[in-house]
Structure formats: C-alpha cells, structure tokens
Amino acid sequence: MPAVEPLLVLILMLNFLLLGTSRLRTAINTSAFQGAVLGGLTVLVHGGFAVRPILVGLATIAIKGVLIPLMLHRALRDAAIRREIEPYVSSVVSLLLGAVATGASVLYADRLPLAPQHRGSLLVPAALATVLVGFLILTSRRKAITQVVGYLVLENGIFMMGLTLHDAMPYLVEIGVLLDLLVAIFVIGIVMNHINREFASLDVTHLEQLKEE
Amino acid sequence: MAIALFVLPLVFALAALAVPSPRVRPWLVPVGGGLQLVLVLLAVRDGHGTAYSDWLVIDKLGRVALPLVSGLFFACSLYVPTYLRLRPGRPNRVLCGALLAFLGMMTLIVESQHLGLMWIALEANTLVSAPLLIFNQNPRSIEATWKYLLIGAVGIALALLGTLFLAYSALHAGRHGSLLIADLVLDARLLSRPWLHTAFVVLLVGYGTKMGLAPMHTWKPDAYGEAPGLVGALMAGGLTTCAFLALLRFYQICAAAGEGPFARELLVVIGLLSMAVAGVFMARQPDYKRMLAYSSVEHMGILVLGIGVGGLAAFGSMLHLVNNALTKGVMFMAAANIHRAYGAKTIDRVSGALRRVPASATLFLVGFFAVTGAPPFAPFLSEITILRGAVANGRYGIAAAFLVLLFVVFVGMSATVLAVVQGEPPKDLKETGYRDSLGTVGPALLLLVAVTILGVWVPAPMDAAIRAAAVYVETGR
Numbered sequence: 065m066p067a068v069e070p071l072l073v074l075i076l077m078l079n080f081l082l083l084g085t086s087r088l089r090t091a092i093n094t095s096a097f098q099g100a101v102l103g104g105l106t107v108l109v110h111g112g113f114a115v116r117p118i119l120v121g122l123a124t125i126a127i128k129g130v131l132i133p134l135m136l137h138r139a140l141r142d143a144a145i146r147r148e149i150e151p152y153v154s155s156v157v158s159l160l161l162g163a164v165a166t167g168a169s170v171l172y173a174d175r176l177p178l179a180p181q182h183r184g185s186l187l188v189p190a191a192l193a194t195v196l197v198g199f200l201i202l203t204s205r206r207k208a209i210t211q212v213v214g215y216l217v218l219e220n221g222i223f224m225m226g227l228t229l230h231d232a233m234p235y236l237v238e239i240g241v242l243l244d245l246l247v248a249i250f251v252i253g254i255v256m257n258h259i260n261r262e263f264a265s266l267d268v269t270h271l272e273q274l275k276e277e
Numbered sequence: 278m279a280i281a282l283f284v285l286p287l288v289f290a291l292a293a294l295a296v297p298s299p300r301v302r303p304w305l306v307p308v309g310g311g312l313q314l315v316l317v318l319l320a321v322r323d324g325h326g327t328a329y330s331d332w333l334v335i336d337k338l339g340r341v342a343l344p345l346v347s348g349l350f351f352a353c354s355l356y357v358p359t360y361l362r363l364r365p366g367r368p369n370r371v372l373c374g375a376l377l378a379f380l381g382m383m384t385l386i387v388e389s390q391h392l393g394l395m396w397i398a399l400e401a402n403t404l405v406s407a408p409l410l411i412f413n414q415n416p417r418s419i420e421a422t423w424k425y426l427l428i429g430a431v432g433i434a435l436a437l438l439g440t441l442f443l444a445y446s447a448l449h450a451g452r453h454g455s456l457l458i459a460d461l462v463l464d465a466r467l468l469s470r471p472w473l474h475t476a477f478v479v480l481l482v483g484y485g486t487k488m489g490l491a492p493m494h495t496w497k498p499d500a501y502g503e504a505p506g507l508v509g510a511l512m513a514g515g516l517t518t519c520a521f522l523a524l525l526r527f528y529q530i531c532a533a534a535g536e537g538p539f540a541r542e543l544l545v546v547i548g549l550l551s552m553a554v555a556g557v558f559m560a561r562q563p564d565y566k567r568m569l570a571y572s573s574v575e576h577m578g579i580l581v582l583g584i585g586v587g588g589l590a591a592f593g594s595m596l597h598l599v600n601n602a603l604t605k606g607v608m609f610m611a612a613a614n615i616h617r618a619y620g621a622k623t624i625d626r627v628s629g630a631l632r633r634v635p636a637s638a639t640l641f642l643v644g645f646f647a648v649t650g651a652p653p654f655a656p657f658l659s660e661i662t663i664l665r666g667a668v669a670n671g672r673y674g675i676a677a678a679f680l681v682l683l684f685v686v687f688v689g690m691s692a693t694v695l696a697v698v699q700g701e702p703p704k705d706l707k708e709t710g711y712r713d714s715l716g717t718v719g720p721a722l723l724l725l726v727a728v729t730i731l732g733v734w735v736p737a738p739m740d741a742a743i744r745a746a747a748v749y750v751e752t753g754r
Contacts, residue, residue, distance in 0.1 A: 175471070176471050176472060176475070177449055177469050177471060177472070178449070179445070179448050179449045195438060199431070202427075202431065208423070211427060215427070215430055215431065215434070218431065218434050219434060221438075222434055222437050222438045222441065225438060225441045225442075225445075226441055228441075228445060228448070229441060229444050229445060229448060240393065240394075240397040241393075241397070241437070244397055244400045244401065244404075247401075247404055248400070248404060248426075248430060251404050251407050251426065252426055252427075252430075254407075255407060255411065255419065255422050255423055255426060258411065258414070258419045258422075259419055259423060262415075262416050262419055263416070268423070271419075271420040271423055271424070272420075273416065273417055273420055274417060274420055274421060274424075274498075274499040274502065274503070276498075276558060276562075
C-alpha cells in the first residue's frame with residue numbers, strides 16, 4: 065500500500081511540530097490532526113474501502129480528531145492560558161531528544177523480527193517513535209493540558225502498533241480502546257477543572273504538596 | 278452467570294446514581310455487594326457451567342481471586358453506611374455509584390480470558406477510582422488524583438502496548454494472533470522470542486504501575502494517603518489483586534513458551550527492590566496512611582517475588598494474595614477510624630489511640646502484627662511458605678534478603694504504629710464526634726477474624742483451589 069508510507073512520514077513530522085511548539089493551541093490542534101491522520105491510516109492499512117474499516121476510521125477521526133480536541137480547547141478557554149512557559153526541558157532540547165528517540169526506534173525495530181507484510185515499512189518504527197515522543201512530552205511539560213496532549217500522542221503511537229495487528233484484533237477491542245480513551249480524557253478534564261478552580265491555574269507545579277519530608 | 282456477576286454491580290451502581298435520598302443510597306452498596314458475593318460463591322461452587330463463552334470464564338485463578346475480591350468488597354461495603362454518616366457534609370451519590378462500578382470492573386478483570394477485554398476492564402477500573410480518590414475535594418486530594426490518573430494512564434497505556442507486542446509475536450509466528458489466553462498458551466512455543474521478551478518487560482512496567490511495584494509506585498503513597506480509608510482498603514486489597522492477576526496471565530504465557538527463567542529473574546529483582554524501597558520509606562514515616570501505602574508496595578513485592586522463585590513459593594504467593602487483601606482491609610479501615618477520631622493522620626498530632634478509640638486502636642495494632650508476618654496470623658503462613666520455597670530451590674541469597682527486608686519493614690513500621698497507639702492523647706485534641714461502634718469496628722474485626730483463622734487452618738476446598746491456581750500459573754494446566 066504505497067499511500068501508507070507518506071502518512072507515516074507525516075505523523076513523524078507532526079511529532080516534531082508537537083515537540084517544538086510552545087503554543088498550547090497549536091499543540092492541541094497538531095495532536096488532533098495526528099489523530100485524524102490515524103483515522104485515514106486505519107482505512108488504508110485495513111486494505112480498502114469495506115464498511116467496517118471505514119466505520120472504525122470515522123470513529124477514530126471523530127474521537128481523536130474532533131471530540132477530544134474540543135474538550136481540551138474548552139479547558140484551555142476556561143483556564144485562560146496560551147503558552148507553555150518554561151517547560152522543564154527547553155524546546156530545542158526536546159527536539160533533539162525527539163530526534164534521538166526516533167532514531168533509536170528505527171534501530172530497535174530493525175532488530176526485532178517483523179512479519180513479512182511489515183518488512184520495509186515504517187509502521188512499527190513510527191509507532192515506537194510516537195510512543196517515545198508522547199512519553200517525552202508528558203514528562204517534560206508543566207501545564208496539565210500539555211501533559212494530556214503527551215498522553216494522547218502516546219496513545220496514538222499505541223494505536224499505530226495496534227494497526228499492525230488488524231487481522232488479530234477484533235474491531236470490538238479497537239472500539240473499546242477508543243471509547244476508553246474518550247472517557248479517560250473526560251475524567252481527566254473533570255480533574256483539570258478541579259485543579260483550575262482550586263489553584264486558579266493549570267500549572268502542575270502547584271501540585272507539589274505531597275512528598276516525603 | 279459469568280455476565281450476571283459483573284453486570285449486577287453495574288445495575289446497582291446506576292440505581293445508586295438514581296436514588297435521590299443520601300441516607301438510603303449508602304445501603305445499596307452492601308446490598309449490591311452481598312448479592313454479588315452470594316452469586317460468586319454459587320458460581321465457584323458449581324464450577325462447571327460457568328463459561329458463557331471463550332471470553333468470560335472463571336478459571337482456576339478466578340476461583341481464588343473472585344471470591345476474594347467479592348468478599349473483601351462486601352466487608353468494606355458494610356463500613357460504607359456508617360462512614361458516610363460520619364461525613365454528612367459530603368455528597369455521596371458519585372461515591373456510592375463509583376464503588377459499585379469498581380466491583381463490577383474488578384469482577385470483569387478476573388473473568389476475562391481475552392487480553393484486550395481484560396485491559397479495557399482494568400482501564401475502566403482506573404477511571405472509576407478517580408471519583409473515589411477525589412472524594413475529599415481538597416487541594417491534597419486533587420493533587421493525589423491527578424498524579425494517580427496520569428501515572429495510571431501511562432501505566433495502562435504501556436500495558437496495552439505490551440499486549441500488542443505479545444499479539445505481534447504470535448502474528449510473526451504465522452498464527453492468527455488471537456488474544457485469548459488459552460490460544461496463546463497453546464501456541465506459546467511458536468511465539469517470536471524477541472517480541473515476547475519486549476512484551477513481558479513492557480507489561481511488567483505497565484501492570485506493575487497498577488500494582489504499585491517499585492520504582493513505579495510513586496502514585497501510591499499520595500493516593501492511599503488522601504483517599505478515604507475504605508477506598509484505600511479496596512485499592513490495596515482489590516485493585517492490586519486484579520493487576521497482579523493480569524501480570525500472572527502474561528507470566529503464564531511466558532512460562533508456557535519456555536521463557537519462565539527470563540520472566541522469573543525479572544520478577545525476583547523487582548520484588549526485592551519493592552520490598553527494599555518500602556523498607557526505606559517506611560522508616561520514620563510520620564503519616565500512618567502513607568505508611569500503609571508503602572506496606573502495600575512491600576506486599577506487592579512479596580507476591581511477585583514468590584512467583585519469581587517458583588515451585589512451593591508460587592503456592593505461597595497465591596496464598597499471600599488472599600492474606601494480603603484481607604489484612605489490608607483490617608489496616609485501612611482501622612486507620613480510617615483513627616483518622617476520623619483525631620481529624621489528623623500524622624504522628625505529631627495523633628497519639629494514645631488505645632485510650633481515645635480502644636477498639637480501633639487494638640485492631641490497628643493487631644493488624645500491624647498480622648501485616649508484618651507475625652504468627653499466628655495468616656501472612657506468617659504464606660511468607661514462611663515463600664521462604665521455604667526459596668530454600669528448597671537453593672536460592673539462599675534470596676531467602677536471606679527476604680528475611681532481612683521483612684525485619685527492616687517490621688522495625689520501620691513498628692515505630693509509627695506504636696507512636697499512634699501508645700501514650701496519652703494530645704491535650705488540645707478537639708472533639709470530632711467519632712465513637713467506636715459496631716458499624717465502624719465490625720467490618721475490620723470480621724476481616725481480622727478471617728486472617729486469624731486462616732493463619733491456623735486453611736479450609737480444604739480453599740487449599741485445593743489455591744494449590745490448583747499455583748500449578749495453573751506455572752504450567753497452564
């Protein structure tokens with residue numbers, strides 16, 4: 065499937081955009097776009113235009129590309145913040161770490177024995193790289209919303225890994241995973257709301273009361 | 278039947294959300310929990326005919342774990358109405374609903390024979406625990422919930438990644454890549470080794486985060502420290518049991534693939550590390566609820582250590598699964614009573630509990646001896662079995678480290694526990710309106726009686742079920 069590889073390259077490029085940006089709005093929109101690309105990828109990987117792949121693809125776009133970003137934008141508006149000021153790791157360093165993570169994923173995937181249909185494809189390395197980039201964003205940012213974006217990117221990587229198994233995974237599981245994600249973001253949104261009300265900020269540096277003395 | 282077992286609590290959860298009266302609502306929790314426990318015991322007694330489909334089966338592990346989580350939930354649910362009467366200012370609609378949903382999801386995790394379904398249930402369980410943790414609605418509980426959600430979400434995401442790796446190892450072998458445990462155990466020898474190894478490591482980190490194994494335990498002291506005591510009991514005794522069960526399912530596949538030694542080495546290392554970390558942080562711990570969290574880290578370590586040593590120790594580990602859950606119930610509910618009586622949970626403001634709340638303090642003190650493995654209580658029996666297993670397998674180094682760490686934990690924990698129960702209550706202690714009563718002390722006492730009886734006598738059917746479970750984990754049969 066020739067169209068799959070360009071989409072994978074696009075996803076990898078979006079990873080770097082996410083690592084480089086300091087604007088929260090851009091971060092949310094980029095993760096939304098990445099989610100929508102995954103929807104397209106789902107249809108292509110499942111090999112064509114049957115009813116069920118298209119339904120799963122549409123559900124992916126609806127949840128990852130529309131619903132979750134809308135929730136995050138609402139949280140952003142309520143909290144009235146725009147920028148990720150002073151992340152724990154500067155954006156240049158995050159970009160460098162992202163490049164290292166991507167390179168390492170390609171090397172590691174090369175060492176793993178791949179099934180014949182995935183040899184020479186970027187699917188497995190791109191999935192691993194996206195997981196690592198998500199983890200990087202999650203751990204290096206201060207704002208609760210950016211941490212959630214990191215979690216979403218991590219989930220996107222895992223979703224791509226799931227695509228390698230489209231024969232094995234019944235659609236029920238894919239849909240279950242998507243719904244779980246939606247509910248997770250919903251619950252996280254409620255807790256963010258509590259944080260915002262209690263501390264008048266979505267900065268997680270306020271959350272440092274609990275530790276060993 | 279298998280479906281009814283997890284749907285029934287969900288129905289009660291919906292009912293709890295619908296009931297308008299905050300005084301009637303809490304009673305739905307023990308009624309729902311009790312009904313479900315009866316159904317579980319019937320299903321386990323019947324044995325056959327419990328399989329609804331390939332996806333939901335009460336297998337040999339389920340026959341131990343299911344009565345355990347349902348029994349623990351029922352004991353804790355008896356505490357709910359009295360506890361909520363002590364907290365009249367707090368809305369309890371969400372708490373009651375979430376508690377029952379929590380039971381439903383625990384049941385589903387235990388019954389799932391499909392690794393994807395099991396994962397979904399565990400994720401759902403994580404989500405319904407968020408409203409339980411944030412119950413107190415103060416900055417500290419919000420912080421604890423945020424950390425729990427974020428760390429838990431990453432852990433559970435890694436568990437999914439590991440599950441996918443495992444499925445890929447089957448796909449690579451040219452199999453269909455089914456996620457049914459029985460299929461994977463059957464095809465285990467064909468699985469691609471590099472993928473299987475990667476899968477087990479990722480799964481150990483993922484489900485290990487849910488269990489609270491060191492070094493992925495950091496959410497635990499915050500969550501258990503800020504959550505209501507009964508939620509702590511359900512998480513330390515129920516949720517961790519389910520997460521351990523999930524890990525066992527993957528261990529089973531690894532063992533069937535002939536990769537048991539690889540997995541066991543990892544389990545031994547992480548088990549001893551968890552015990553050591555718990556020992557370090559328990560020493561001079563001023564907050565007795567955080568202390569219980571570290572005790573939970575320690576016992577999770579003991580569980581995986583037993584499986585890592587294998588043989589007799591694996592039997593000890595399955596026995597300890599039961600004992601740990603029951604003992605944690607005693608400790609967390611007794612700690613919750615002391616917390617209510619003093620309005621504080623650090624030893625600079627809590628002392629002389631034996632005078633202030635004699636019954637709860639006695640439970641706390643006796644529970645401490647049980648939890649640290651003193652005879653004649655049940656954890657002593659299971660810990661000594663793990664020790665004997667280590668010696669029988671010639672793992673003397675592990676046996677020695679195990680003994681030393683148990684001793685370190687005992688010493689560290691005793692300082693905090695004794696500071697809480699001994700001495701005089703502080704002079705400026707405010708009246709909190711808490712009194713020991715049947716409703717607050719009874720549930721913990723019930724569990725303590727069980728822990729004491731199991732220490733001297735394990736009923737034959739239970740013994741047989743635990744032995745069968747241990748063999749099943751190691752051989753898949």
